[in-house]
Amino acid sequence: MVKEGIKEDCNYSSVSLLCLPSANAVGWNIEVPESVVGLSGSCVLIPCRFSYPENGKTYTEFKGIWLKGNEESTVFHTDASNIIDSFKGRTSLNGDLGKKDCSLKISSLSSSDAGSFIFRTEIKDLDKYTYKNKEKKEIVSLTVKETPENPNVSVEEEVTSGKPVTATCAVSHSCPSDLPKVTWSHDGKQSSPSQPQNHGQWKLTSYSLTFTPSREDHNKHLSCTAEFKGKTLTDYKTLKVKCKSPPLSNTIVIYSISVIIMIKMFVFKILSFKTVITTIHFVISDVQELYFFFQNNTI
Known part of the structure; x- marks a missing residue:
């Protein structure tokens, strides 16, 4: 979301910022979400990109400042000595101000960090500017969630x-x-x-x-x-x-091969030129062998 900011004709103080907006705020815009949600104990990133009236010039020196609530609490400042104690060591800019990236990272979140936040930049040889919405209020609202979602x-x-x-x-x-x-x-x-x-x-x-x-x-x-x-x-x-289809057991394989051999032998003996009595003898013998095979190889 692109929001218009409020230009201020006054000097910045880390303690308070009570200034009247200027009528001219052309070119000072910011892109941030209206709200972000962070997890207690973890960190959160507030994505932020800003613009300013370049007027065909190149600017190289920037200060980035994030303010909380009523603008009396400085949660991030390029000069770390201006950061209030409760946020010292826990905030950093995740981007490069020279590339118009003002994203703020807050680590070790706690429920007391929840609230509204405002970004301000000070650009050497240009101006100072605090980005607010048209109602002159905060631009980002942070909610701290105590319980994460289930995996x-x-x-x-x-x-x-x-x-x-x-x-x-x-x-x-x-x-x-x-x-x-x-x-x-x-x-x-x-x-x-x-x-x-x-x-x-x-x-x-x-x-x-x-x-x-x-x-x-x-x-x-x-x-x-x-x-x-x-x-x-x-x-x-x-x-x-x-389960996978189990492979045939050794008993089944041996049984199958034996039956095939016996059948072939049986056919051969029937078709041979031996006497009928001899053929019957072999048949009875084969049947007995099959009977004993089934008796001893029941699966």
Whole structure:
């Protein structure tokens, strides 16, 4: 969202900023979301890009300042000595002011960090400017969430025993540089997390596990646990494992071969030029052999 700012004809003070807006604010614009949501204990990034009236000139010296609430609290300043104690060491610019990137990163979030924020820039040889909306109010609202979203496990509805399969665990978070610790309930090869993708105001990162299920895994849970700075959440899917068609046992193979040989011998003896009595003798003998074979090789 592009918002118009308010130009001020006064000097900046880290304690207070009580100035009347100038009528001329052409060229001073900013792009920020109206609100962001961060996770307590993690970090959050407020994306921000600003513009100023360049008038065909090049400016190289910038100061970036982020103010909170009623503008009496300086949460970030190019000169760190101006930052209030509760934010010192926890804020930084994630971009380059010379490239018009004013994105603010706040680490180790707590519920007390929630509130409204305003960006201000001071450009040497140009002017000072505090960006507000038309109602002369804050430009960004920060909400701190105490509980993250549950991770989401995905795996095939039915897997095959002995055949490798890949499962994924999608985790939402507010800070790509502070990813949660993810563990799986099953042994396997874990891949590197995917590049974070936009998921509303949060990011979505996927973790993969390649494993080989066994018959013992049938109806067991495949769980993914995500740990967010002491907050632990788990999701799972119940594995449905089907078995491969078992190979023929040695008994079956031997039996099949024996039957084929006996049949061929039987046919040969019937068609031979031997006497009928001899043929009957061989037939009875073969039948007996088959009978004893079935008796001793029942499957």
